[in-house]
Amino acid sequence: MSLAQLEYFVAVAEEGNVGRAAARLHLSQPPLSRQMRSLEDELGVKLFERTSRGVRLLAPGATLLPRARAILADVAAAARAAYRAGSDPPDSVS
Amino acid sequence: MSLAQLEYFVAVAEEGNVGRAAARLHLSQPPLSRQMRSLEDELGVKLFERTSRGVRLLAPGATLLPRARAILADVAAAARAAYRAGSDPPDSVS
DNA sequence: TGATCCAATACCTTTTCGATCTGGCAGGGG
DNA sequence: CCCCTGCCAGATCGAAAAGGTATTGGATCA
Numbered sequence: 001m002s003l004a005q006l007e008y009f010v011a012v013a014e015e016g017n018v019g020r021a022a023a024r025l026h027l028s029q030p031p032l033s034r035q036m037r038s039l040e041d042e043l044g045v046k047l048f049e050r051t052s053r054g055v056r057l058l059a060p061g062a063t064l065l066p067r068a069r070a071i072l073a074d075v076a077a078a079a080r081a082a083y084r085a086g087s088d089p090p091d092s093v094s
Numbered sequence: 095m096s097l098a099q100l101e102y103f104v105a106v107a108e109e110g111n112v113g114r115a116a117a118r119l120h121l122s123q124p125p126l127s128r129q130m131r132s133l134e135d136e137l138g139v140k141l142f143e144r145t146s147r148g149v150r151l152l153a154p155g156a157t158l159l160p161r162a163r164a165i166l167a168d169v170a171a172a173a174r175a176a177y178r179a180g181s182d183p184p185d186s187v188s
Numbered sequence: 189t190g191a192t193c194c195a196a197t198a199c200c201t202t203t204t205c206g207a208t209c210t211g212g213c214a215g216g217g218g
Numbered sequence: 219c220c221c222c223t224g225c226c227a228g229a230t231c232g233a234a235a236a237g238g239t240a241t242t243g244g245a246t247c248a
Binding site: 017018019029030033034037050051052053054055 | 193194195196197198
């Protein structure tokens with residue numbers, strides 16, 4: 001599982017449509033389909049139900065979605081925190 | 095930033111030694127050095143001080159370390175949760 | 189039944205990642 | 219003082235992964 005896959009997953013879940021999610025991610029549709037499939041394979045569960053009008057979250061997908069969002073937010077926060085720790089010398093009240 | 099880089103970072107921080115961390119990760123030393131370098135580049139800060147006897151965490155590294163551990167734990171927990179949501183049918187009291 | 193929309197597959201290209209080999213720098217023993 | 223050892227960094231090469239285009243298959247709707 002990669003952070004990219006989590007971003008992709010969130011986009012697909014939010015759009016309910018692989019093609020539209022791909023556009024939003026500035027990506028083409030087939031790679032995104034494949035990434036979702038390999039994520040499902042790795043987790044050992046189906047995240048989406050594929051219909052003829054798009055995709056719908058299944059229970060495992062619904063469970064994963066908020067966690068994925070939180071993880072991505074934590075990663076961004078960690079990057080910012082590390083950056084600040086470097087800009088600010090060890091102690092600084094300014 | 096990738097999850098692999100976070101794992102690598104934790105290993106290097108814990109070992110205080112790139113070569114030993116590489117062995118622990120079943121990886122060779124040069125790729126690990128590069129990954130740490132590219133992580134630093136991406137974050138825009140130095141995470142380690144390189145000495146001739148190993149590496150030592152700088153302030154940004156110290157800030158990142160607990161967050162990296164938490165993120166990795168969250169990822170693992172999310173994977174397990176999704177898997178369970180798939181094994182268990184939607185409702186189950188058993 | 190023909191048109192349309194969507195996801196999946198096939199095939200290829202490009203980028204990324206890891207391994208091996210080599211070099212440079214600091215400490216420790218003769 | 220010199221050499222040897224241990225550690226990190228750089229260069230080059232091959233393998234694996236990711237993305238793009240073109241195409242197919244399936245379902246819905248007029």
